[in-house]
Amino acid sequence: MRIQHVISAGLIGASASLCLAALPALAQSARPPGQIKITNARTVPLNTLEIATTGEQARLVAKLAKPLAPGKSVSLKLSKPAGCTYYILGRFEDEVESDNDGVDLCREKTLRLTD
Incomplete structure:
Protein backbone atom coordinates (compact mmCIF):
# COMPACT_ATOMS: atom_id res chain seq x y z
CA MET A 1 0.00 0.00 0.00
CA ARG A 31 0.10 36.06 -30.21
CA PRO A 32 -1.73 39.35 -30.41
CA PRO A 33 -4.93 39.39 -32.43
CA GLY A 34 -4.90 40.48 -36.07
CA GLN A 35 -6.63 43.70 -35.14
CA ILE A 36 -7.24 45.93 -32.13
CA LYS A 37 -10.38 47.94 -31.39
CA ILE A 38 -9.68 51.58 -30.46
CA THR A 39 -12.38 53.61 -28.68
CA ASN A 40 -12.13 57.38 -28.21
CA ALA A 41 -13.88 57.99 -24.87
CA ARG A 42 -12.75 61.63 -24.69
CA THR A 43 -14.81 64.66 -25.71
CA VAL A 44 -12.31 65.75 -28.38
CA PRO A 45 -11.20 63.98 -31.58
CA LEU A 46 -8.24 61.61 -31.52
CA ASN A 47 -6.02 63.00 -34.31
CA THR A 48 -3.32 60.33 -34.44
CA LEU A 49 -2.62 56.96 -32.89
CA GLU A 50 0.40 54.74 -33.43
CA ILE A 51 1.09 51.24 -32.17
CA ALA A 52 4.73 50.11 -32.25
CA THR A 53 6.80 47.22 -30.99
CA THR A 54 8.99 47.92 -27.97
CA GLY A 55 12.75 47.56 -27.69
CA GLU A 56 15.78 49.02 -29.43
CA GLN A 57 14.49 48.46 -32.96
CA ALA A 58 10.87 49.55 -32.57
CA ARG A 59 8.63 49.01 -35.60
CA LEU A 60 5.27 50.59 -36.37
CA VAL A 61 2.55 47.90 -36.60
CA ALA A 62 -0.61 50.06 -36.81
CA LYS A 63 -1.59 53.67 -37.37
CA LEU A 64 -4.88 55.56 -37.30
CA ALA A 65 -5.72 56.56 -40.89
CA LYS A 66 -7.93 59.55 -40.03
CA PRO A 67 -9.09 61.35 -36.87
CA LEU A 68 -11.47 59.45 -34.64
CA ALA A 69 -14.46 61.43 -33.37
CA PRO A 70 -15.39 61.45 -29.67
CA GLY A 71 -17.36 58.38 -28.64
CA LYS A 72 -16.48 56.48 -31.82
CA SER A 73 -14.51 53.26 -32.30
CA VAL A 74 -12.37 51.83 -35.06
CA SER A 75 -10.50 48.56 -35.59
CA LEU A 76 -6.85 48.78 -36.59
CA LYS A 77 -5.18 45.89 -38.35
CA LEU A 78 -1.79 44.95 -36.89
CA SER A 79 0.88 44.60 -39.58
CA LYS A 80 3.26 41.74 -38.77
CA PRO A 81 2.81 41.81 -34.99
CA ALA A 82 5.69 40.39 -32.94
CA GLY A 83 5.34 39.50 -29.29
CA CYS A 84 2.75 40.82 -26.88
CA THR A 85 4.18 44.10 -25.55
CA TYR A 86 3.60 47.31 -27.53
CA TYR A 87 4.02 51.08 -27.24
CA ILE A 88 0.87 53.14 -27.87
CA LEU A 89 0.97 56.88 -28.64
CA GLY A 90 -2.17 58.93 -29.22
CA ARG A 91 -2.54 62.66 -29.83
CA PHE A 92 -5.82 64.50 -29.40
CA GLU A 93 -7.09 67.70 -30.99
CA ASP A 94 -6.60 69.61 -27.71
CA GLU A 95 -2.86 68.73 -27.84
CA VAL A 96 -3.13 66.14 -25.04
CA GLU A 97 -0.94 63.06 -25.60
CA SER A 98 -1.66 59.60 -24.33
CA ASP A 99 1.31 57.26 -24.28
CA ASN A 100 1.52 53.79 -22.83
CA ASP A 101 4.65 51.68 -22.89
CA GLY A 102 4.26 47.98 -22.26
CA VAL A 103 0.64 47.37 -23.27
CA ASP A 104 0.01 43.61 -23.55
CA LEU A 105 -2.03 43.23 -26.74
CA CYS A 106 -2.23 39.47 -26.25
CA ARG A 107 -4.51 40.24 -23.29
CA GLU A 108 -6.00 43.59 -24.29
CA LYS A 109 -8.02 43.31 -27.49
CA THR A 110 -9.66 46.72 -26.97
CA LEU A 111 -8.02 50.04 -26.09
CA ARG A 112 -10.28 52.70 -24.59
CA LEU A 113 -8.70 56.15 -24.50
CA THR A 114 -10.08 58.35 -21.71
CA ASP A 115 -9.25 61.57 -19.83
Missing part, protein backbone atom coordinates in the same frame (compact mmCIF):
# COMPACT_ATOMS: atom_id res chain seq x y z
CA ARG A 2 2.76 2.44 0.93
CA ILE A 3 4.62 1.81 -2.36
CA GLN A 4 1.47 2.74 -4.32
CA HIS A 5 1.22 6.04 -2.44
CA VAL A 6 4.89 6.80 -3.13
CA ILE A 7 4.47 5.96 -6.82
CA SER A 8 1.26 8.04 -7.04
CA ALA A 9 2.92 11.00 -5.33
CA GLY A 10 5.91 10.70 -7.67
CA LEU A 11 3.65 10.66 -10.75
CA ILE A 12 1.69 13.68 -9.52
CA GLY A 13 4.92 15.56 -8.81
CA ALA A 14 6.32 14.70 -12.25
CA SER A 15 3.10 15.81 -13.94
CA ALA A 16 3.13 19.12 -12.05
CA SER A 17 6.77 19.69 -13.02
CA LEU A 18 6.00 19.08 -16.69
CA CYS A 19 3.06 21.50 -16.57
CA LEU A 20 5.16 24.21 -14.91
CA ALA A 21 7.95 23.69 -17.44
CA ALA A 22 5.47 24.17 -20.29
CA LEU A 23 4.14 27.53 -19.01
CA PRO A 24 6.99 29.68 -20.40
CA ALA A 25 6.59 28.01 -23.80
CA LEU A 26 2.86 28.75 -23.78
CA ALA A 27 3.52 32.39 -22.86
CA GLN A 28 6.00 32.75 -25.73
CA SER A 29 3.56 31.25 -28.21
CA ALA A 30 0.86 33.81 -27.28
Whole structure:
Protein backbone atom coordinates (compact mmCIF):
# COMPACT_ATOMS: atom_id res chain seq x y z
CA MET A 1 0.00 0.00 0.00
CA ARG A 2 2.76 2.44 0.93
CA ILE A 3 4.62 1.81 -2.36
CA GLN A 4 1.47 2.74 -4.32
CA HIS A 5 1.22 6.04 -2.44
CA VAL A 6 4.89 6.80 -3.13
CA ILE A 7 4.47 5.96 -6.82
CA SER A 8 1.26 8.04 -7.04
CA ALA A 9 2.92 11.00 -5.33
CA GLY A 10 5.91 10.70 -7.67
CA LEU A 11 3.65 10.66 -10.75
CA ILE A 12 1.69 13.68 -9.52
CA GLY A 13 4.92 15.56 -8.81
CA ALA A 14 6.32 14.70 -12.25
CA SER A 15 3.10 15.81 -13.94
CA ALA A 16 3.13 19.12 -12.05
CA SER A 17 6.77 19.69 -13.02
CA LEU A 18 6.00 19.08 -16.69
CA CYS A 19 3.06 21.50 -16.57
CA LEU A 20 5.16 24.21 -14.91
CA ALA A 21 7.95 23.69 -17.44
CA ALA A 22 5.47 24.17 -20.29
CA LEU A 23 4.14 27.53 -19.01
CA PRO A 24 6.99 29.68 -20.40
CA ALA A 25 6.59 28.01 -23.80
CA LEU A 26 2.86 28.75 -23.78
CA ALA A 27 3.52 32.39 -22.86
CA GLN A 28 6.00 32.75 -25.73
CA SER A 29 3.56 31.25 -28.21
CA ALA A 30 0.86 33.81 -27.28
CA ARG A 31 0.10 36.06 -30.21
CA PRO A 32 -1.73 39.35 -30.41
CA PRO A 33 -4.93 39.39 -32.43
CA GLY A 34 -4.90 40.48 -36.07
CA GLN A 35 -6.63 43.70 -35.14
CA ILE A 36 -7.24 45.93 -32.13
CA LYS A 37 -10.38 47.94 -31.39
CA ILE A 38 -9.68 51.58 -30.46
CA THR A 39 -12.38 53.61 -28.68
CA ASN A 40 -12.13 57.38 -28.21
CA ALA A 41 -13.88 57.99 -24.87
CA ARG A 42 -12.75 61.63 -24.69
CA THR A 43 -14.81 64.66 -25.71
CA VAL A 44 -12.31 65.75 -28.38
CA PRO A 45 -11.20 63.98 -31.58
CA LEU A 46 -8.24 61.61 -31.52
CA ASN A 47 -6.02 63.00 -34.31
CA THR A 48 -3.32 60.33 -34.44
CA LEU A 49 -2.62 56.96 -32.89
CA GLU A 50 0.40 54.74 -33.43
CA ILE A 51 1.09 51.24 -32.17
CA ALA A 52 4.73 50.11 -32.25
CA THR A 53 6.80 47.22 -30.99
CA THR A 54 8.99 47.92 -27.97
CA GLY A 55 12.75 47.56 -27.69
CA GLU A 56 15.78 49.02 -29.43
CA GLN A 57 14.49 48.46 -32.96
CA ALA A 58 10.87 49.55 -32.57
CA ARG A 59 8.63 49.01 -35.60
CA LEU A 60 5.27 50.59 -36.37
CA VAL A 61 2.55 47.90 -36.60
CA ALA A 62 -0.61 50.06 -36.81
CA LYS A 63 -1.59 53.67 -37.37
CA LEU A 64 -4.88 55.56 -37.30
CA ALA A 65 -5.72 56.56 -40.89
CA LYS A 66 -7.93 59.55 -40.03
CA PRO A 67 -9.09 61.35 -36.87
CA LEU A 68 -11.47 59.45 -34.64
CA ALA A 69 -14.46 61.43 -33.37
CA PRO A 70 -15.39 61.45 -29.67
CA GLY A 71 -17.36 58.38 -28.64
CA LYS A 72 -16.48 56.48 -31.82
CA SER A 73 -14.51 53.26 -32.30
CA VAL A 74 -12.37 51.83 -35.06
CA SER A 75 -10.50 48.56 -35.59
CA LEU A 76 -6.85 48.78 -36.59
CA LYS A 77 -5.18 45.89 -38.35
CA LEU A 78 -1.79 44.95 -36.89
CA SER A 79 0.88 44.60 -39.58
CA LYS A 80 3.26 41.74 -38.77
CA PRO A 81 2.81 41.81 -34.99
CA ALA A 82 5.69 40.39 -32.94
CA GLY A 83 5.34 39.50 -29.29
CA CYS A 84 2.75 40.82 -26.88
CA THR A 85 4.18 44.10 -25.55
CA TYR A 86 3.60 47.31 -27.53
CA TYR A 87 4.02 51.08 -27.24
CA ILE A 88 0.87 53.14 -27.87
CA LEU A 89 0.97 56.88 -28.64
CA GLY A 90 -2.17 58.93 -29.22
CA ARG A 91 -2.54 62.66 -29.83
CA PHE A 92 -5.82 64.50 -29.40
CA GLU A 93 -7.09 67.70 -30.99
CA ASP A 94 -6.60 69.61 -27.71
CA GLU A 95 -2.86 68.73 -27.84
CA VAL A 96 -3.13 66.14 -25.04
CA GLU A 97 -0.94 63.06 -25.60
CA SER A 98 -1.66 59.60 -24.33
CA ASP A 99 1.31 57.26 -24.28
CA ASN A 100 1.52 53.79 -22.83
CA ASP A 101 4.65 51.68 -22.89
CA GLY A 102 4.26 47.98 -22.26
CA VAL A 103 0.64 47.37 -23.27
CA ASP A 104 0.01 43.61 -23.55
CA LEU A 105 -2.03 43.23 -26.74
CA CYS A 106 -2.23 39.47 -26.25
CA ARG A 107 -4.51 40.24 -23.29
CA GLU A 108 -6.00 43.59 -24.29
CA LYS A 109 -8.02 43.31 -27.49
CA THR A 110 -9.66 46.72 -26.97
CA LEU A 111 -8.02 50.04 -26.09
CA ARG A 112 -10.28 52.70 -24.59
CA LEU A 113 -8.70 56.15 -24.50
CA THR A 114 -10.08 58.35 -21.71
CA ASP A 115 -9.25 61.57 -19.83
